[in-house]
Structures are given as structure tokens and as C-alpha cells.
Amino acid sequence: MLSCKKGQQRNNSSGAINNGHHFGAKQIMNDNLLDKGYEPKTVEARWYKYWESENLFAADESSDAKPYAIVIPPPNVTGVLHMGHALNITLQDILCRYQRLLGSNVLWVPGTDHAGIATQNVVERDLAAKDLDRHQMGRDKFIDAVWEWREKYGSTIINQLKHLGASCDWSRERFTMDEGLSRAVRKVFVVLYEEGLIYRGSYIINWCPRCRTALADIEVEHADHDGRLYHIRYPYAAGDGGPVVATTRPETMLGDTALAVNPEDDRYLNMPADEVVLPLTGRTIPIIYDDYVDMTFGTGALKITPAHDPNDFIVGERHDLPRLKVIGDDGRMTAEAGKFEGLDRFECRKLVVEELEKQGLLIKIENHAHSIGHCYRCQTIVEPNLSPQWFVKTKPLAQQAIAAVTDDRTRIIPEKWKNDYFMWLENVRDWCISRQIWWGHQVPAWTCGDCGHLVVSEEDPDQCPKCQSGNLLRDNDVLDTWFSSALWPFSTLGWPDKTALLDKFYPTSVLVTAFDILFFWVARMMMMGLHFMKEVPFHHVYIHALVRDEEGKKMSKSTGNVIDPIDVINNYGTDALRFTLAAFAAQGRDIKLSEKRIEGYRNFINKIWNSARFAFMHIEEAEHRFPDKGLSLPDRWILSRLHQTTDNVAEALDEYRFNEAAGTLYQFVWHEFCDWYLEASKPALYGKADEASRKAALCTLWRVLHDTLILLHPFIPFVTEEIWQKLPGTKASIMKARFPGTDPELPAPDIDTEAEADMERVMGIITAVRNIRGEMNISPSVTLSVFLLTGDNGTLSKIRSQGELIKTLARLDSMETADSGERPKASATAIVQDVSVSVLLEGVIDVSKESVRLDKEIAKLEKEISALAKKLENDNFISKAPVDVVEKVRLQHDENREKMIKLEKNRQTIRALETGQS
RNA sequence: GGGCGGGUAGCUCAGUUGGGAGAGCGGCGGCCUUACAAGCCGUAGGUCACAGGUUCGAGCCCUGUUCCGCCUACCA
Numbered sequence: 001m002l003s004c005k006k007g008q009q010r011n012n013s014s015g016a017i018n019n020g021h022h023f024g025a026k027q028i029m030n031d032n033l034l035d036k037g038y039e040p041k042t043v044e045a046r047w048y049k050y051w052e053s054e055n056l057f058a059a060d061e062s063s064d065a066k067p068y069a070i071v072i073p074p075p076n077v078t079g080v081l082h083m084g085h086a087l088n089i090t091l092q093d094i095l096c097r098y099q100r101l102l103g104s105n106v107l108w109v110p111g112t113d114h115a116g117i118a119t120q121n122v123v124e125r126d127l128a129a130k131d132l133d134r135h136q137m138g139r140d141k142f143i144d145a146v147w148e149w150r151e152k153y154g155s156t157i158i159n160q161l162k163h164l165g166a167s168c169d170w171s172r173e174r175f176t177m178d179e180g181l182s183r184a185v186r187k188v189f190v191v192l193y194e195e196g197l198i199y200r201g202s203y204i205i206n207w208c209p210r211c212r213t214a215l216a217d218i219e220v221e222h223a224d225h226d227g228r229l230y231h232i233r234y235p236y237a238a239g240d241g242g243p244v245v246a247t248t249r250p251e252t253m254l255g256d257t258a259l260a261v262n263p264e265d266d267r268y269l270n271m272p273a274d275e276v277v278l279p280l281t282g283r284t285i286p287i288i289y290d291d292y293v294d295m296t297f298g299t300g301a302l303k304i305t306p307a308h309d310p311n312d313f314i315v316g317e318r319h320d321l322p323r324l325k326v327i328g329d330d331g332r333m334t335a336e337a338g339k340f341e342g343l344d345r346f347e348c349r350k351l352v353v354e355e356l357e358k359q360g361l362l363i364k365i366e367n368h369a370h371s372i373g374h375c376y377r378c379q380t381i382v383e384p385n386l387s388p389q390w391f392v393k394t395k396p397l398a399q400q401a402i403a404a405v406t407d408d409r410t411r412i413i414p415e416k417w418k419n420d421y422f423m424w425l426e427n428v429r430d431w432c433i434s435r436q437i438w439w440g441h442q443v444p445a446w447t448c449g450d451c452g453h454l455v456v457s458e459e460d461p462d463q464c465p466k467c468q469s470g471n472l473l474r475d476n477d478v479l480d481t482w483f484s485s486a487l488w489p490f491s492t493l494g495w496p497d498k499t500a501l502l503d504k505f506y507p508t509s510v511l512v513t514a515f516d517i518l519f520f521w522v523a524r525m526m527m528m529g530l531h532f533m534k535e536v537p538f539h540h541v542y543i544h545a546l547v548r549d550e551e552g553k554k555m556s557k558s559t560g561n562v563i564d565p566i567d568v569i570n571n572y573g574t575d576a577l578r579f580t581l582a583a584f585a586a587q588g589r590d591i592k593l594s595e596k597r598i599e600g601y602r603n604f605i606n607k608i609w610n611s612a613r614f615a616f617m618h619i620e621e622a623e624h625r626f627p628d629k630g631l632s633l634p635d636r637w638i639l640s641r642l643h644q645t646t647d648n649v650a651e652a653l654d655e656y657r658f659n660e661a662a663g664t665l666y667q668f669v670w671h672e673f674c675d676w677y678l679e680a681s682k683p684a685l686y687g688k689a690d691e692a693s694r695k696a697a698l699c700t701l702w703r704v705l706h707d708t709l710i711l712l713h714p715f716i717p718f719v720t721e722e723i724w725q726k727l728p729g730t731k732a733s734i735m736k737a738r739f740p741g742t743d744p745e746l747p748a749p750d751i752d753t754e755a756e757a758d759m760e761r762v763m764g765i766i767t768a769v770r771n772i773r774g775e776m777n778i779s780p781s782v783t784l785s786v787f788l789l790t791g792d793n794g795t796l797s798k799i800r801s802q803g804e805l806i807k808t809l810a811r812l813d814s815m816e817t818a819d820s821g822e823r824p825k826a827s828a829t830a831i832v833q834d835v836s837v838s839v840l841l842e843g844v845i846d847v848s849k850e851s852v853r854l855d856k857e858i859a860k861l862e863k864e865i866s867a868l869a870k871k872l873e874n875d876n877f878i879s880k881a882p883v884d885v886v887e888k889v890r891l892q893h894d895e896n897r898e899k900m901i902k903l904e905k906n907r908q909t910i911r912a913l914e915t916g917q918s
Numbered sequence: 919g920g921g922c923g924g925g926u927a928g929c930u931c932a933g934u935u936g937g938g939a940g941a942g943c944g945g946c947g948g949c950c951u952u953a954c955a956a957g958c959c960g961u962a963g964g965u966c967a968c969a970g971g972u973u974c975g976a977g978c979c980c981u982g983u984u985c986c987g988c989c990u991a992c993c994a
Binding site: 036037038222229245246247248249292293294296297298302303309310311312314368370371416419420423424427515516546583584586590592593594596597599600601602603604605606607609610611612613614615616617655657659660663666667674675678679682686767770771773774775777778779780781811864867868871874875876877878879880881882884885888889892 | 921922923924929930931932934937938941942943944947948949951952953954956957958959960961973974975987988989990991992993994
């Protein structure tokens with residue numbers, strides 16, 4: 001029968017599983033043998049479709065089950081899946097699938113954000129290829145074009161999430177430009193405006209001359225730069241000389257409206273004038289005194305450009321200085337720059353420097369390393385610029401957000417991120433939310449063309465409430481994309497309407513994201529959630545790692561070091577990728593991904609596959625659900641280990657220790673279940689013992705495989721579903737299974753410490769024999785004879801009862817046991833706990849080799865004993881250490897001593913043989 | 919400038935209240951042993967960056983040094 005199955009299997013190895021498989025349909029085992037190697041491709045697409053068609057991802061608004069909700073960090077609609085997404089999605093999917101197994105009513109809301117600047121850039125590039133330009137088209141036509149683009153390409157990343165196996169409730173997919181979400185944005189804007197938390201004003205903001213829009217402070221990326229420090233003399237209006245200022249941006253001097261020194265600075269106490277002539281312009285500007293000026297930097301004299309430097313702006317306000325804008329929104333010099341008008345700002349810098357040099361006003365140029373801000377979207381150097389913009393007054397909102405984390409209404413995991421969160425919110429400045437682009441939520445503000453009145457309204461107004469004029473002009477700006485993202489946890493659930501969804505699932509359970517958007521997004525969701533819902537948006541925030549390349553660099557297209565998750569999926573399968581990411585997701589550390597590791601976990605998936613293949617050769621029906629009668633030692637052992645593993649996995653997942661959960665499963669499946677249990681159960685399964693033993697082994701095998709598949713499912717959904725569907729006695733999808741221990745029909749197996757200890761001894765004996773075999777270079781094909789000696793009668797009967805098992809796994813032809821007497825002289829011996837294991841050497845063992853082996857062993861043991869003895873001789877240790885620790889050390893010491901006595905006796909015997917031989 | 923994280927086997931990394939240093943990969947030796955060569959069996963390899971301190975006991979706690987990485991900041 002066995003050989004027949006085997007043969008059939010070999011013949012079928014080209015795709016039996018791919019043929020004639022019907023969704024959800026159980027198949028007779030004999031025509032349902034698995035391929036020898038796991039082929040992820042065909043399996044994955046099939047099961048994802050099945051889950052969707054069975055509606056298994058959908059949350060139930062009317063269910064009484066414990067709600068569990070996650071909102072996805074919405075990827076950019078222009079986005080393409082990268083490893084960061086893959087990790088983020090995998091972790092969320094693990095949590096969601098785990099919660100479903102626990103019986104929770106899971107809602108995982110997917111969606112994308114409209115990514116204002118990025119999307120506009122992409123579409124403009126597209127149009128440029130067709131010789132089109134948004135300014136020619138006009139705003140409405142352009143917006144239509146963006147929507148068209150979105151229809152066509154916007155689902156790319158969503159489809160990629162599906163490849164990852166993401167079990168999102170797709171029926172609730174949202175987009176930040178949806179009608180509903182747009183309504184939420186508008187309401188929030190209006191309410192905040194009415195509360196005085198949104199205002200409009202002309203301030204220095206970060207301006208990207210390429211995107212031609214304002215950027216928020218955190219949208220500016222700073223990078224170190226080897227710059228120059230130019231020392232320029234500003235001559236007195238009358239007479240010779242004049243103070244020298246130092247600047248890194250000489251072109252801005254054209255917009256200077258003062259020269260400042262510190263009032264305490266002796267060097268500038270008695271200046272002959274209170275004005276200087278601004279070079280190249282001929283304008284006269286005042287000398288002002290302000291203690292903002294750092295006397296120790298440069299020359300102690302500072303040029304003041306209120307329109308192009310945030311600090312100068314403040315100084316200018318204090319001294320009531322004019323603001324002269326010399327650099328325009330396009331990055332070119334304005335008419336205020338006189339003859340430099342129209343020049344690019346960097347071109348202008350060169351000419352300014354040349355000119356100053358000609359006039360002898362350039363005193364010196366120093367090298368000066370400083371950092372420069374770049375646009376986070378296009379890397380263009382940001383220009384601080386004076387500009388009318390909309391701002392959110394952040395401080396009052398931030399206070400609530402701080403309080404919620406301080407008193408643990410929201411828990412941030414790992415805790416270390418709390419500091420960053422607090423520090424940012426405590427020092428937060430007002431948030432510039434207007435953007436000078438077209439794609440996004442247009443600011444709901446109108447100015448009356450007749451009376452100048454500003455109208456901010458949820459509904460489009462048709463006349464000015466003040467003067468009843470119909471001549472209303474809408475603000476052209478749109479809002480920062482993050483403004484709408486900040487509402488995501490409640491806007492996606494239906495707010496501002498009162499929906500059942502909102503009622504049931506807000507606050508959400510956990511937010512899973514990377515630290516790089518802690519400020520952009522998490523902090524802002526906290527602020528908005530608390531302000532508008534009066535409750536935190538999520539109970540937990542789990543911050544995961546950033547994925548880097550093997551050298552620890554951030555993966556980026558420009559560095560060319562990206563590992564594309566889609567490539568990985570194609571080469572190794574989704575499950576392998578997911579398990580790798582989970583195994584790497586240790587808290588508080590970045591992930592350095594290497595292909596080697598992925599390969600290793602691909603092998604793990606294959607291992608699981610093959611263990612199932614083995615199981616299916618034996619399991620024929622599903623009658624073996626209650627393994628409680630006639631269990632062998634390995635049966636009891638593996639069931640006990642299964643229980644422990646289940647507990648460990650659940651504990652780890654409850655605390656977001658994904659790598660620990662994954663590691664526990666890897667260890668259990670491969671090194672306990674496959675390496676030991678499957679091998680140990682073979683004699684019984686192949687009918688070498690009685691029928692009762694075979695049944696018990698089948699029960700156990702079924703149960704362990706069944707539970708293990710469920711435990712693994714959140715990590716590797718595809719292969720587990722594939723095997724599950726073929727496992728007799730299972731119903732429907734594995735997604736509907738119950739987490740081990742929570743099914744009243746399948747109570748958790750006992751934790752059996754006795755079985756674990758006994759099995760450990762047996763495994764130790766087997767390993768000892770294998771070790772001797774290896775060290776002596778005895779071929780595995782040679783069967784051996786072993787003599788086991790123990791003074792303990794309990795132990796003796798236990799190892800006797802496991803005789804067949806030991807003989808099989810250690811490849812013995814005979815095993816003798818005794819409770820007293822001498823071991824055979826010509827043998828190699830190892831000590832395992834209280835058992836002396838002697839491998840008879842007649843004809844197979846090299847005596848001198850055994851002598852060397854024993855020497856090594858004894859030396860090792862001696863070290864251990866002396867370390868332990870040292871502790872025990874220390875009175876302080878005995879008196880101060882806890883009793884259980886002292887007891888443990890004493891026990892260990894005694895055990896090692898006994899082992900040592902035995903080993904030394906063995907050495908004597910071998911030495912005698914050695915000399916006898918020679 | 920400030921803050922944070924890290925330095926553990928050849929490589930990549932675990933190590934949860936302080937109590938006998940671990941895994942994967944790679945290396946070495948041996949195996950096609952009736953699920954799996956994407957496999958099986960065995961095995962070598964570490965002054966836990968350095969120097970002090972606390973403690974009966976430190977990879978873990980404290981101080982200092984050093985190297986690397988990240989975040990943050992208005993020193994022109």
C-alpha cells in the first residue's frame with residue numbers, strides 16, 4: 001500500500017493539485033496528493049479569489065462579536081508597492097487574521113490618499129508628453145484629467161496589496177477625494193475656522209519654486225551641504241568703512257532692509273553713522289540693535305531680509321522694517337532686485353558675488369558647512385518666502401494629543417517613540433495647510449469682490465452675507481493632503497454622518513505604521529480625532545521598522561538598491577515574503593533585508609508543505625479528532641509542545657512581538673514537529689506497533705497539523721489554506737477556523753511536563769548515539785548495538801518502554817538495558833542525564849579516537865564544574881542569592897560531578913584497551 | 919548644537935523584570951535513511967565595542983570613552 005502510494009505520488013508530481021480542484025470542495029485523498037515541491041504561484045491567485053468571493057474579509061456592522069478595527073495607512077494613489085508597504089500590510093494582515101481566528105468582528109478599512117503634489121506632478125508629466133500644459137487647459141479640465149488618470153492607474157497599488165494577501169474589507173475602500181471624505185474635510189475646515197483655530201495670514205513659509213507651492217515645515221528635508229560664507233562690507237552712507245556682514249545667501253542682500261548688531265557688542269559701540277548703504281542697490285538701510293544677533297558668529301553684524309528668512313521676519317516685525325520680496329514664486333529675481341530681475345536665484349548669486357568683488361566689497365569667502373532644506377517631493381532647494389497662506393493654530397490641539405498618550409488612552413508601542421511624539425507636539429508650530437496647486441480639496445473660502453468680506457462656508461454661497469453681492473471669488477488654494485489624512489480614522493467610517501460603522505468601530509483598535517510619518521500623520525490624527533470625536537482615534541499605535549537594504553541604507557530608486565516585493569513574490573512566493581518580514585520585525589530596530597533570508601523562509605514554507613504531504617499519506621478520514629487514548633510518549637510530548645507553542649504565539653502577537661511569534665512557530669514546526677515527532681511517529685504510522693498506537697499517532701498527527709496550520713495562517717495564509725482544504729475533517733476556509741484552545745469541540749491538549757522531560761531524555765540518548773557515530777565516522781548505513789545503564793529503576797523502565805523508538809531513530813540493531821553492572825569494555829560511551837549510553841565498538845570503533853573524544857568531553861565538563869563550584873564556595877552567593885537559584889546551581893553541580901565520575905571511569909577503560917591494543 | 923538608537927559567531931540579527939551566551943545563513947565532516955537535497959545527521963566558531971562602577975552575580979543597570987546610523991535645530 002505504501003509503495004503504491006509513493007509511486008503514485010511520484011507520477012503525479014507534475015501538478016495534481018492544479019487539476020480539477022474546486023473551491024471549498026473536499027477531495028478524496030487518493031487523487032489529491034500534493035506536489036513534491038510547493039508551487040506558490042497557482043495556489044495564491046486561486047485562494048485570494050476564493051476568500052473574496054466568499055466575502056470572508058467583510059466586517060459585520062450588526063454583529064455582537066468584539067469589534068476590532070484597523071484603518072490602513074493610505075498609500076499614495078500614485079504609489080507602487082515597495083518593501084515598506086509590504087511590511088506594513090503584512091503586519092496588519094497578521095493582526096486581522098489572528099483576530100478573526102479569535103472570533104473578533106474585524107474591520108480593516110483600505111484606501112488611498114490623493115497625494116496632491118505627487119499626483120499633480122505625475123499627471124502634468126503625462127500631459128507634457130502630449131504637449132499639454134495645465135495652465136492652457138484651465139483648472140476644471142485639468143482636474144478632469146487627474147480623475148481620468150486615477151481611474152486608469154489609481155488601482156495599481158490596491159491590486160498589489162491583494163497580491164500580498166491583504167484581507168481588507170474592499171467593500172469599504174475609501175479615497176481622500178471621495179464625496180464623503182471631502183464633506184468631512186470641508187466641515188472640519190469650517191468648524192476650525194469658526195473656532196479661531198484656522199486663520200489666514202502673510203508669513204514666511206517654505207516655498208518650493210518648482211512645485212510652486214507652500215510646504216509645511218516637516219515637508220522640508222534638511223541635508224548637509226558644503227557651502228560658503230561670504231563676508232560683505234556694507235559701507236557707511238558718509239565716510240569710509242562700514243560693518244562687514246557674513247551670509248551664505250548673498251543674493252538675498254538685495255532684499256535687505258536693515259543691518260543688525262547686538263547692543264552689547266563693543267565692536268559696534270561707536271559707529272560713525274546709523275545707516276549704511278546697501279551695495280549694488282544704492283538704497284540706504286538703518287543699523288538696528290537687537291540681542292537676537294549672535295556676537296560670536298561671523299563678524300557679529302547681521303543683514304536682515306524680512307521677506308526671505310524666518311528669523312529676519314521676526315526681527316523685522318520687532319523693528320517695523322519693510323518686507324522686500326526679491327525672489328519670486330518661480331525662483332527668479334523680481335523687479336525689486338533691480339538689474340538682476342528675471343535671473344534665476346542661483347545665477348543671481350554668482351553675479352552678485354562677482355559684482356561685489358569688483359567693487360572691493362567682498363572681504364572674504366570661507367567654507368561653511370550647513371544644512372539646506374529640500375522639497376520632500378522633488379528635492380528642489382526650498383526658498384523661505386513671504387506669502388499669504390492658511391494656517392492651523394496647532395498648540396491647543398496638540399495639548400489634547402499629548403494628554404491622551406500621557407494618560408495611556410492611546411498606547412504607543414514600542415514606548416520609546418513616545419518621547420519623539422511628545423517632543424514634536426510640545427514644540428509644534430502652526431501648520432501651513434494651503435497649497436498652491438489644483439489637485440486637492442479647494443479651500444472653502446470666498447472673498448467678496450465688492451466689500452472684501454471673507455466667507456468660509458460648508459455650502460457654496462451665492463451671495464455675500466454682508467453686502468449681498470453675488471460677486472464672490474473663491475480662494476484658489478487647496479488643502480494639504482495630510483489635512484484630509486488626519487481625518488482618516490473617522491472620515492472613512494462615515495463621519496460627519498452618524499453611522500453604525502462609526503458607532504461600532506471608533507476608536508479603532510490599533511494603527512500600524514512606520515515612524516517616519518509619526519508627525520505627518522499619527523500626531524495629526526490624534527489631534528483631529530480628539531477634537532472632533534472627543535475620543536482617541538486608536539487604542540494602540542504600533543510603530544514598526546523601516547526596511548533597509550543589506551548595508552542598512554534606506555531603499556530608494558535613485559540609489560538603485562530596492563528589492564521589489566513583486567519580484568520577491570514571483571521568485572519565492574507571497575508566504576515566504578510575509579514570513580520573512582514578520583520574522584525580521586523585531587521591535588525598535590530597522591530591517592536589513594537580504595535575499596538569502598527570504599530563500600531560507602521559502603524553504604520553511606516548503607518544509608511545511610512536505611510535512612503535510614507526509615501526513616496525507618497516512619491520514620485517511622477525519623475521525624481522529626480527540627487524541628486522548630493510548631498516546632505514546634512522542635504523542636504526549638508533541639501535544640504538550642503544541643499547547644506551549646500556542647500560548648507563546650498568542651502572547652507574542654498580543655504584544656506585537658511578531659518576530660517572536662514567527663520564530664516560535666519556525667522552531668516548533670521544523671525542529672520539533674518535523675525533526676522529531678514525524679520521525680518518531682513513523683514506526684506506529686507504518687504499523688510496526690499495534691493498531692491502537694497507529695490510531696493514536698494518526699489522531700495526534702491530525703491534531704498537531706490542524707492546529708499548527710491555524711497558528712501559521714495569519715503569517716502565511718496561502719499555503720495554510722491550500723493544505724487546510726485538503727486536510728480531512730476541516731470545513732470551509734481556514735479563515736473561519738477557531739484559534740487553538742478556543743474551540744469547545746477541540747479542547748487544548750494537556751501540558752505534560754513529565755512527557756516533555758521523558759522525551760528529552762530519549763532525544764538525548766538518540767543524539768548521543770548519533771554524535772558518537774559522527775565523531776567515529778561510522779556510516780549511517782551501519783547499524784549499531786547499544787548498552788544503556790542507569791541506576792534509577794524509574795528511568796530504566798521508561799527507556800525500556802521507548803526501546804523501539806530509540807532503536808529506529810538511532811539506527812540500532814540491538815539495545816540492552818541494565819540497572820547495574822559494567823558496561824561492555826569495548827565501547828564508546830556518553831552520559832545523558834542519569835543514563836550511560838555505550839555504543840558497542842566490536843569491529844566498528846577506533847579506540848584511540850574514543851579516547852580523544854572523551855578527553856575533549858571531560859575538559860569541557862571540568863570547566864563547567866569549576867565555574868559552578870566557585871559559586872558554591874562563595875559564602876556571599878549562598879547567603880545573598882535567592883534560594884531557588886542556589887539550589888539550581890547546587891543541583892547542576894552535583895549532576896555534573898556524577899557525570900564526570902562516569903566519564904572518567906570510561907576513560908580508564910578505554911585507556912586500558914588502548915594500551916592493551918598497542 | 920540637541921535628542922534617540924545601535925556595536926553580541928565569518929555574515930544578518932534575537933536575547934521581555936540581572937541568575938548556566940542563541941537562531942538563520944555561511945563553514946566543516948558524513949548521508950539520495952520509505953514527506954522534503956528547497957532535504958537529513960553531526961560539528962566547529964563569541965574578552966557580548968572599550969574602560970570603570972553597582973551587585974553574591976552584568977550582554978542586560980550606572981558613569982565615561984569610541985565608532986556607526988537616524989531624527990531634530992533659526993547660529994546668519
